[in-house]
Amino acid sequence: MIEISGLHKSYTVAGKQVPALNNIQLSIPTGSVFGIIGRSGAGKSTLLRTLNLLERPDQGRILIDGEDITFYEHRKLLALRQRIGMVFQHFNLLSSKTIAENIAFPLRLAGQMNAQQRAERVQELLALVGLTEHADKYPAQLSGGQKQRVGIARALANAPRLLLCDEATSALDPETTQSILQLLLDINRQLGLTIVLITHEMQVIRTICDQVAVIERGDIVEQGEVAEVFLHPQHPVTRAMVAEQHELDLSWLSGLRHPDYRLWRLTYLGDSTHAPVLSRVGAETGVEISILQGVISRIKNTPYGQLVIGLRADEDTAIRVLKQLSAEDVRVDVITQQHLQQEAA
Template sequence: MIRLEGISKSFAGKDGPVPALDGIDLSVARGEIFGIIGSSGAGKSTLVRLINLLERPTGGEVFVAGERVTDAKGERLRELRRSIGMVFQHFNLLSARTVAGNVAYPLELTGRYGKAEIAARVAALLARVGLSEHAHKYPRQLSGGQKQRVGIARALACEPQVLLCDEATSALDPQTTGAVLDLLRQINRDLGVTIVLITHEMDVIRRTCDRVAVLDRGRVVEEGPVTEVFLHPRHAATLRLVREAEPDGGWLDAAAAADLGGRTVRLTFTGPAAHKPILGRIARENAVDYGILAGRVGHIREAPYAQFIVSLAGRDVAGAIAGLRASGVDVELQGGDIPASPARIEERPRHVV
């Protein structure tokens, strides 16, 4: 649906061009929710604004729905932007217009619809986002979550193929964030709209996206399915984001590991395995004792997962490790390679298709 090839972007600075993006190659499949995550200043917002050409790339090509759009102008550019809705961090609602008026505005701008058609479309969109009873209120009368729902309805007004969400939940409290993310997933499921979600919060990615790209200093340093990237981060930037989402992060300090006896492993259970007593059974079968040193349990979208760092000691540790792997558990031998800090994680990008 979206393809970026060799994208670079620089801005004019006091001492010459300042690079914001460098050599970005990304593909977003039709109908998926694709996350782009990175810390402040990584280039996320610049990247998403290149998709609908609110910013023009300094180099490289932008393709949407198989068509090269890098140089689109005039009516072609207007058509492109109508096919790509955008949801903003701070809502960007028109304060002098009602909720219904805000949603109607992009339809009015096209000049293609009559009043009755616009009214029907607005009513359907407000029903979809759960705001039918607020149609005649003004933005100042709404909560933050309600304002963002208006923003989503407005972005859907022209029936776009793509929805760009630029830090769409950053201004919201955790409970409201969850409700907005549920709405985006429902829209993706019901309408088949491709969603590109920009955020600096790993938890938003974990709960919502199919795949994710990690951006650091203007480059994609890691990319793949959310389960893989979240549970097995390969780059320092990714590990920092995981740790911010979960302070203990399921990681063990190397200093603590040095004092442990036995074999230290990281076990990752996904799907049905996350709810089965596999570790206890394997330990009994191989006469192995285990101690759980760190861990986390949760869901990535609807899929359950559990990840533990465990010390194994006893009669047949090698047999226990083989048994865990045969039972569908991902086993990583930690030894001297236990990540103690982001600096210990490899700096090479990892791409998983």
């Protein structure tokens, strides 16, 4: 478990103190994949780098397995960084070294294995990331995705308990991004290590993460389970990031006005996603329901659906429909004119 409390960090720019992190409070469960998402300059890289003290906070506590690492000095700091792997956006491979030598580099620095043990460990890691046949190549001979696989293998060399990913897929094309995310998921499951990643892409969060924190101007503005944050964003920054997925666009609905016409957003999660819920509810209540917009997809391993529906019903009938939908494990959010005006803006 990682516990972050009261974390502050500022930089001095042109003689002035510029805050980068403001009173950060986070709990990251052991063995989870935790995402930190934010725009450029929001503070996510600074926050990530405090976890291995590449950036020392000005105040606050970072507890890893109950021990506050902010007090660590040279010797303890070196030991800490051997237990924390880091994957970088632009790979940071040694161009004059072979792939095998790049992966072996942190093992040589640690000095805890002989040459034979290092060679065996490198072979294990090459197999893990699917690059066994590339051991004797150089970075320039590999694709971007292959280079990132080398970066992941190198980060895992000393069997860390925590893996930090600094925009690990932002330099890759969409197909390669998906393969790297799947590799990280496989590693998380096989090795049980905790992964903390930062990104500016909501698609990365929904593909791989269990929990997410949204950071804006050094503040955590929203956090929670990915499904809850993604499907029901509360903060304007989160809503804007979700809207960039272009899955549900409510702006065009602003012209649908009628005293008895109700607009609802339905959210299905898990087994109810593929069930004929609306058919059953319509048959049982006698209400005609129009599907105006919808999407079915997945958040990590969980299917979900969101529909915008319209129905004409008086108050009593609407309450009956709401009760029926709730009984089917469907969440209902009433779309008001205020919501539509916000979407249009």
